[in-house]
Amino acid sequence: MLKTAGWHSVGISGELMGGSKSKCDRVNLAFEDLKVGDRWVSDRRIISLGEIKEFADLTGDYTPVHVDEEYALETPFRGIIAHGLLGLSLLAGLSTEAPKVETVALVDISGWRFRSPIYVGDEIHVVTEVASVADHGRRYGQVQWYRKLVNQRGEVVQDGMLTTIVKRRVTLSAKNRVIIEPAAVQVVPESHATIAKDSVIRSML
Helix, strand or coil, X not given: CEEECCECCECCCCCECCCECCHHHCCCECHHHXXXXXXXXXXXXXXXXXHHHHHHHHHCCCCHHHHCHHHHHCXXXXXXXXXXXXXXXXXXXXXXXXXXXXEEXXXXXXXXXXXXXXXXXXXXXXXXEEEEEEEXXXXXXXXXXEEEEECCCCCEEEEEEEEEEEECCXXXXXXXXXXXXXXXXXXXXXXXXXXXXXXXXXXXX
């Protein structure tokens, strides 16, 4: 089911239940709300030269193709391009609102691909799809997401898999604990690394 950033409430079955509201009014989704194949499209954002320069200042990455216009014009890109990790960072931000989820931790990024450059003035958005869900103790679930960053021409500039730990709405009892087997969807990249199980996350369960 396709969902957009403007929708604010989801029932237990994952069905949409309302219209647009402010970000602070939207209900965060719990693990139980997420079903394999659910999809969301984020708001759009235009990349500015100022943001690229600020990212260079923040990270210390002053690779000339990101900050030197004369140099960049002589490269195959024919102009300044955004840092790949700036694109990934913006994807992370845009996707926190579509969907808005009770996320506890990011535990893995796998098969991430930087397919095309991001230029000044490009308008990007994120498409997110639930690739698999699995039980992760009694209080949390593990969700693997396929996410792609798309520009105004419909080109996928970045994509890959991210895995997060998501809070349950209702804690499972040891007696009634249910295991949900991961079920990959067709869009999952070929690279499918084993999900990291950090000891800090395990200690929370």
